Amino acid sequence: MPNPGKVNRMPESNPKSARKISRRAVLRGAGVSMALPWLPSLSAFADTVSPAAFPKRFAVLFMGNGINENHWSAEGSGPDMKLSQTLSVLEPLKSKINVIDGLFNKAATGQGIHPAQTGSLLSGAHIQKGAIIHAGISVDQTIANTIGQDTPQSSIVLACEVPMTGYHETNFSLAYSSHISWQTPDSPVPVEVYPSLAFDNLFENRGSLRNLSILDRVKDRAEVLSRKISSNDKTKLDEYLTSVREVEKRVDGMRKSKDQADDQARLRNRPTFTMERPANGLPEDLRDHARLMCDIIAIAFQTDKTRVASLLLARDLSALYYPFLEVREGHHAASHDNLSAGYERIARFHLSQFAYLASKLDSMPEGDGTVLDHSCLMFLSNMWAGRKHDNGRLPLVLAGGLSGTLETGRSLNYLESGVEKRKMCSLFLSIMDRMGVKLDKFGDADARLERL
Numbered sequence: 001m002p003n004p005g006k007v008n009r010m011p012e013s014n015p016k017s018a019r020k021i022s023r024r025a026v027l028r029g030a031g032v033s034m035a036l037p038w039l040p041s042l043s044a045f046a047d048t049v050s051p052a053a054f055p056k057r058f059a060v061l062f063m064g065n066g067i068n069e070n071h072w073s074a075e076g077s078g079p080d081m082k083l084s085q086t087l088s089v090l091e092p093l094k095s096k097i098n099v100i101d102g103l104f105n106k107a108a109t110g111q112g113i114h115p116a117q118t119g120s121l122l123s124g125a126h127i128q129k130g131a132i133i134h135a136g137i138s139v140d141q142t143i144a145n146t147i148g149q150d151t152p153q154s155s156i157v158l159a160c161e162v163p164m165t166g167y168h169e170t171n172f173s174l175a176y177s178s179h180i181s182w183q184t185p186d187s188p189v190p191v192e193v194y195p196s197l198a199f200d201n202l203f204e205n206r207g208s209l210r211n212l213s214i215l216d217r218v219k220d221r222a223e224v225l226s227r228k229i230s231s232n233d234k235t236k237l238d239e240y241l242t243s244v245r246e247v248e249k250r251v252d253g254m255r256k257s258k259d260q261a262d263d264q265a266r267l268r269n270r271p272t273f274t275m276e277r278p279a280n281g282l283p284e285d286l287r288d289h290a291r292l293m294c295d296i297i298a299i300a301f302q303t304d305k306t307r308v309a310s311l312l313l314a315r316d317l318s319a320l321y322y323p324f325l326e327v328r329e330g331h332h333a334a335s336h337d338n339l340s341a342g343y344e345r346i347a348r349f350h351l352s353q354f355a356y357l358a359s360k361l362d363s364m365p366e367g368d369g370t371v372l373d374h375s376c377l378m379f380l381s382n383m384w385a386g387r388k389h390d391n392g393r394l395p396l397v398l399a400g401g402l403s404g405t406l407e408t409g410r411s412l413n414y415l416e417s418g419v420e421k422r423k424m425c426s427l428f429l430s431i432m433d434r435m436g437v438k439l440d441k442f443g444d445a446d447a448r449l450e451r452l
Contacts, residue, residue: 024304025225029217033204035152035303037240038366041230052403054367055150056435057301057375058143059309060122061354062180064316065335066383067395068344074099074411081411086344089352090397093359095409096372098398098452102414104391105424106444108382112170113389118316118382119176124425124443125185129171136443138182139428141189144308146437151306157181158198158293159191159312160286161320162273168317177316191312193273193282195292196255199247202300211255215245236365240302247295250288257281286320290350294357302364302371313350316382322346335386343386351397354379358399375400376431394424405434412451421450 025042027034038054071085081094090097107126108117119127125136137145140155148154163178179188192198200206203214215222222241226234258272261281265272278284283292290313297309314320318331327334327342334343354377361372377399383391393415401408414422425445430452432439440446 027218027221027225029214029221031205031207031209032214032217034214034218034244035305037236037302037364038304039229039233039236041228041233054374054403055304055307056402056405057307057309057371057400058140058378058431058435059297059301059311059357059375060140060180060378060380061311061313061350061357062121063314063347063350063379063381064118064177064318065314065332066338066381066386066390067347068338068340069385070339071344072347072395073101077410081409086348086351087397089348089355090358090399093355093362093399096358096362096399096401098406098408099411100396100398100414100427101412102393102417102422103396103424103427103449104393104422106419108391112168112172114170114316115168115172115174115176116170117389117391118180119172120443121380121382121424122180122428123182124423124428124445127172127176131173132186133173133175133188134185135176135182135188136185138180138310139432139442140181140308140310141183142439142442143432143435143437147307147435151304153201153300153306155181155189155308155310156198156202156297156300156306157189157191157310158296159193159315160282160289160293161312161315161318162193162280162282163191163315164317174317178312180312181310189310194254194258195283195289195296196251196258198293198296199251202296202305211252214248215241243295244299247292247299250292254281254283254288254292257283285324286322287324290353291356294353294360298357298360298364298371301361301375311353313353322349325349338386351379354397354399361400372400374403376402376406376434378431396427402431402434406431406452414449417450420447423449427452 024038025036073084074087075082083091105121105124107120107124119135122138123136128134144155164174166174168174175188181189183189205214226237258281261272272280283289293311300306314331320331325345334346358372358377361375362370364371366374379397381395383389384393423445425443426447426449429442429445430448
């Protein structure tokens with residue numbers, strides 16, 4: 001049995017430069033490993049580190065089927081930026097966001113609706129019809145392939161809705177509608193839809209003790225560590241452990257639901273995920289599901305467990321329902337009347353999850369800033385207007401400044417810039433530059449996005 005009282009430190013990503021902040025304390029207990037936030041008193045260089053020394057993180061949050069364009073707009077910059085009704089959930093964060101309009105993915109236009117508009121959203125590749133899927137490596141996985149070696153997990157790929165199987169009427173595989181992260185041109189990254197499994201993976205929680213509290217198993221070691229660190233770090237550690245406990249309590253109920261669903265699936269001789277929600281063990285209330293997935297990403301970024309994440313809040317052709325928003329239709333059906341008040345509430349709900357994650361990261365001190373200040377979060381959809389399946393422009397918001405390399409607090413409009421200067425892949429090149437991933441070309445772009 002592993003030593004329940006052992007403290008390890010994650011390795012330096014660059015041994016020649018101790019000023020690269022990658023050394024984190026790890027509490028190890030029986031069948032569990034809990035990485036901790038950066039604690040300055042454990043670093044010999046805490047007083048001399050610069051913002052650039054902290055790891056940069058990148059995450060994508062996706063909502064399929066577009067938005068209500070009558071309520072999606074931003075004007076101005078800084079404190080005077082004016083946000084529309086849907087974007088109003090970002091009001092407390094407007095000094096740390098960029099609302100970008102007019103970008104599009106050329107390879108996804110004119111190929112048909114839905115899967116063709118989604119399969120290459122993060123790669124800009126041309127996708128293939130028929131039985132053999134073929135797209136391109138997505139921007140998140142391109143970043144993960146370069147910097148993922150510096151963290152225990154190269155990336156985490158989550159979803160609030162199970163993938164679809166089969167084919168769309170356009171003869172494109174529904175795998176394109178169900179995934180945005182692609183590890184190879186022929187293979188999307190499998191999504192984790194169960195919060196309990198995502199949580200367990202984050203803390204390497206496995207084996208016969210899986211249902212026991214993680215915090216109870218590292219409690220003794222946490223108490224030893226708290227006596228060795230500064231008072232400020234002790235407060236930070238206590239806040240972190242409290243936040244993990246709160247998430248753990250919520251996950252525990254969902255773990256029980258998942259176990260019950262697995263038992264029922266075995267009796268029916270079918271895979272659990274093929275059953276209808278909530279019989280499949282997924283949270284019945286989407287609000288709980290989405291918030292937990294955001295909490296898991298936040299913990300992963302705070303502890304440097306990974307620096308790359310994606311979250312499919314609602315896939316293309318989404319079957320999610322929103323009784324708490326007083327919308328009767330499912331997501332996809334509602335998107336065909338995307339100018340309705342109900343669909344605006346759907347879009348605002350999903351953007352509020354993005355705002356929640358950004359705010360949570362912004363509440364986590366790191367150096368002279370916050371974890372959000374060293375991150376770039378991206379919210380986007382695969383189309384602009386669901387009633388027309390129009391993807392000639394895409395709704396897009398960024399949050400975070402990537403350690404001062406990305407100016408924030410702006411609304412940027414590229415609609416009149418010409419086709420060659422409003423490519424999504426140009427944005428991806430610009431973000432990858434700031435993440436330390438230098439490419440001459442990505443997707444259909446060989447130039448960086450101007451004015452970013």
